[in-house]
Amino acid sequence: MKNIDLSVVKNTIRVRPNDSYKGTYGKVGLIGGNTNFGGAIIMATEAALNSGAGLITTLTDPVNLTSLHDHAPEAMFANYNDDSELEKLIPTFNVIVIGPGLGTNKNSLKIISKVFKLVNNKQILVIDSSAITMINQYDLTLPDNQIIFTPHQMEWQRLSGIKISDQNEDNNMKVVNKLDSIVVLKSHHTEIYNKEKVFKNPGGTPAQATGGMGDTLAGMIGGFVAQFSNEYNAVLSAVFLHSAIADELAKNQYVVLPTHIIQRIPEFMKKYEKKG
Numbered sequence: 001m002k003n004i005d006l007s008v009v010k011n012t013i014r015v016r017p018n019d020s021y022k023g024t025y026g027k028v029g030l031i032g033g034n035t036n037f038g039g040a041i042i043m044a045t046e047a048a049l050n051s052g053a054g055l056i057t058t059l060t061d062p063v064n065l066t067s068l069h070d071h072a073p074e075a076m077f078a079n080y081n082d083d084s085e086l087e088k089l090i091p092t093f094n095v096i097v098i099g100p101g102l103g104t105n106k107n108s109l110k111i112i113s114k115v116f117k118l119v120n121n122k123q124i125l126v127i128d129s130s131a132i133t134m135i136n137q138y139d140l141t142l143p144d145n146q147i148i149f150t151p152h153q154m155e156w157q158r159l160s161g162i163k164i165s166d167q168n169e170d171n172n173m174k175v176v177n178k179l180d181s182i183v184v185l186k187s188h189h190t191e192i193y194n195k196e197k198v199f200k201n202p203g204g205t206p207a208q209a210t211g212g213m214g215d216t217l218a219g220m221i222g223g224f225v226a227q228f229s230n231e232y233n234a235v236l237s238a239v240f241l242h243s244a245i246a247d248e249l250a251k252n253q254y255v256v257l258p259t260h261i262i263q264r265i266p267e268f269m270k271k272y273e274k275k276g
């Protein structure tokens with residue numbers, strides 16, 4: 001298993017051409033944030049924005065509208081309880097991130113089932129958090145998309161059937177190949193699997209041990225894969241920078257919050273963009 005290194009990041013993040021416009025950098029839809037977990041989808045939204053995605057729409061419960069616009073005025077809003085809104089918007093996105101703060105109740109199930117029916121196979125689907133749990137809990141059929149799963153170890157146990165104690169490279173890869181997906185298995189040193197390839201993230205700090213880290217990473221991954229053509233390298237780069245920012249902040253901070261990382265994403269992307 002190889003470590004991700006800066007060469008991957010530097011060969012992924014490109015200098016923006018002068019004739020860029022917002023459509024150049026992808027349309028991302030983020031779906032989640034029920035009445036109890038609005039912060040999760042707001043952090044995912046902010047992370048996608050700061051990662052440079054061109055156009056972002058957040059589909060969430062209306063209770064989150066004011067907070068969303070306070071924290072991320074660049075993002076558009078849609079009510080995820082409105083079927084007509086889902087039917088109109090879902091087909092328009094290049095990348096869809098579903099799961100942060102979505103919950104696992106009957107309404108959550110209705111939303112994820114609707115989204116899975118509406119997506120098309122040209123779209124990239126990032127499945128995170130409670131959306132992963134519901135796939136297992138309700139035996140949902142996955143759509144025929146490029147899918148990126150972002151589970152922590154317990155969510156991976158639910159999805160894969162592999163107990164945490166048995167989660168190793170060989171066992172994980174067997175399931176990854178069956179899923180035919182990219183899997184970001186979050187842990188102290190996150191592992192990123194894709195079709196016989198696996199990389200380990202060398203970074204990470206205990207200062208990150210706080211809620212919202214996974215939501216932020218899911219948003220970053222959505223923003224990166226919307227912009228950069230090599231999807232696997234985009235995922236590797238997002239994972240690497242998420243931890244690299246935290247490691248830098250942890251030199252002077254006992255705790256690193258997801259919102260601290262979010263604010264530094266553009267700076268670190270500029271630092272590592274490919275020159276020439």
